[in-house]
Amino acid sequence: MSGFSHLDDQGNASMVDVGAKQATRRTATARSIVALPPEVLAKFTEDDIQTKKGSVFQTAIISGIMAAKKTGELIPLCHPIGMDNCQVTIRLNEQQELVIDCTASITAKTGIEMEALVGASVAALTVYDMCKALSHDIVIKETKLIEKTGGKRDFKRA
Template sequence: MSDSPKLTHLNAAGQPAMVDVGAKVPTRRVARARSRVVLGAEIVALVREGDLPTRKGPVFQTAILAGIMGAKRTSELIPLCHPLGLDDCQVRVDLDGPDAVVIECTATVTGKTGVEMEALTGASVAALTIYDMCKALSHNIVIQETRLLEKTGGKQDFHHVG
């Protein structure tokens, strides 16, 4: 039973607590996450003609900036995340088939804790930004499968298979 996984954000009394990373050695940590946004064939057709310009700006460029900003502010959004000074954050938006886009966010830090939440937040905020900017064209947009693809540099590496 002692080797079974345990929730790390609970103290001995079962109350929410930040994980103490004080004794950990800083390492280079990288995490990559993805969100998929189903826009519909009509909106993707407009995107194929060029980055959809809107009154709020070009959709993909704005989503990339929003994703980076979201990753940088993860600790302000997720209560028990440590504030991290990211070494790097890259967000990409690519077409995925006839009706969707895929967003990938890669976050990098040299530190005592991982950057999975930053990568996931970056991908999620970019997806939400695409929804916000395209909702005037359709409310049938679906954000789906936000997931961690890989993480390296911590106690245990992870690589999504599939």
Template sequence: MSLTHINEQGKPTMVNVGEKAVTLRTATARSIVVLPDEVLQQLTGGDLQTKKGSVFQVAIIAGIMAAKKTGELIPLCHPLGLDNCDIQIGLNDAQEVVVDCTASLTAKTGVEMEALVGASIAALTIYDMCKAMSHDIVIKETKLMAKTGGKRDFKRG
């Protein structure tokens, strides 16, 4: 398997999607944010309220805005007009904040990077809005959970 963004001369290149079929492409990415107890104790009604506002609501907006700008942030990504971007934020059984970002469009290239950027920026926004309460916040992972519509589908078990 070779790297798709390196040409035969070893130079960086954008992937040519001109010959690819237009299909519905979806991707879901997840970021996990670990909040210390003193921050978790501020959780009410499924969200955190700070002087800056509703943490999860602002994080959702930031993640969607970032996903739409992925082609501007990552040099070799195609600029894409997303058909949809949905971000869900909640707590798992370990009391960690789970940020799931699902992006979709009908196009010749996938939206994995858009989903990853959306989840990452939403997690960073949670950090930013809560850092006044603690600097012991940890964004412990960001990973692709699923993708459809390209050469091969993927779903994490």
């Protein structure tokens, strides 16, 4: 009807039936960019930010992985799937912004891109939560899919 996979013939929300699909190897990488104000950047030393709550990056990495594992519970029509692997990395780019990448993989009948997107998003939110005592002028600028493999088609952002 509409071309949307999560709508049935009457336009109602519907989970996609993946029962007849073949399991294939699937990977996805998503990225969130976080702009930090000077007072937060001033706390950046030795590839991390330490606060009274602890290591910002290590906490964000753990929260991103935990969130990716719960994607099927958070996104209503997303299939609950396991993951073969999930990696979250955080680095400072040339513009002095945090670049948070979440890469997830699985061999399954359905994709893993939502898990990567949720992982990157929650890691960014965790950075905000851990640094908000220093400044509320933290901006999560964007979250986007960088690439995915497996399924109907591969995707790679230019």
